[in-house]
Amino acid sequence: MNFDQKTPIYQQLADSIRQDILTGSLAAETAIPSVRQISVEYGLNPQTVLNATQILIQEGLLEKRRGLGMFVQKSARKQLNQSASERFKTETIQALVQEAQMLSISRDDLIELIHSKYGEEI
Numbered sequence: 680m681n682f683d684q685k686t687p688i689y690q691q692l693a694d695s696i697r698q699d700i701l702t703g704s705l706a707a708e709t710a711i712p713s714v715r716q717i718s719v720e721y722g723l724n725p726q727t728v729l730n731a732t733q734i735l736i737q738e739g740l741l742e743k744r745r746g747l748g749m750f751v752q753k754s755a756r757k758q759l760n761q762s763a764s765e766r767f768k769t770e771t772i773q774a775l776v777q778e779a780q781m782l783s784i785s786r787d788d789l790i791e792l793i794h795s796k797y798g799e800e801i
Contacts, residue, residue, distance in 0.1 A: 680692075680695060680721055688723065688727050689727045689728075689730035689731040689734070690731070690734075692717070692721075692723070692727070692728065692731035693731040693732075693734045693735055696711065696731065696732075696735060696740075696741075697735070697740065697759055700740060700751055700755050700756055700759055701756060701759045701760065701763060703756065705751050706751065706756075707751050707752065707753045707754075707755060707756060708750055708751060708753060709750065709751050710747070710748050710749065710750050711732075711741065711748070711749050711750070711751065713748055713749075714728045714729050714732065732749055736749070738758075739752060739754070739755070739758065740752055740755040740758065740759065741755070775789075776789070
């Protein structure tokens with residue numbers, strides 16, 4: 680994992696775990712590596728890792744099981760998919776339409792571009 684300097688590391692780590700859940704790399708009911716394992720693997724302070732996992736616990740994506748570790752919640756992927764879908768619809772599409780308007784791309788041309796690209800591998 681490559682951490683950037685703009686965003687706090689604990690947020691980047693939480694985002695990475697979210698992405699792993701969303702893509703299915705971390706399936707429901709799967710144990711995630713321990714705080715200690717993640718700290719050693721990425722050379723991070725254990726408190727940084729703990730901060731990231733606490734956020735995900737508060738969001739309902741992870742659950743702590745006493746003596747067993749942390750596990751991905753059953754509904755985590757569905758929850759992330761719903762929020763990512765909403766964000767895509769409100770933020771990404773809005774930005775796409777605004778940029779198309781700025782570039783004088785007509786609505787029909789934009790729709791045609793989307794249709795033509797939708798089936799292509801990107």
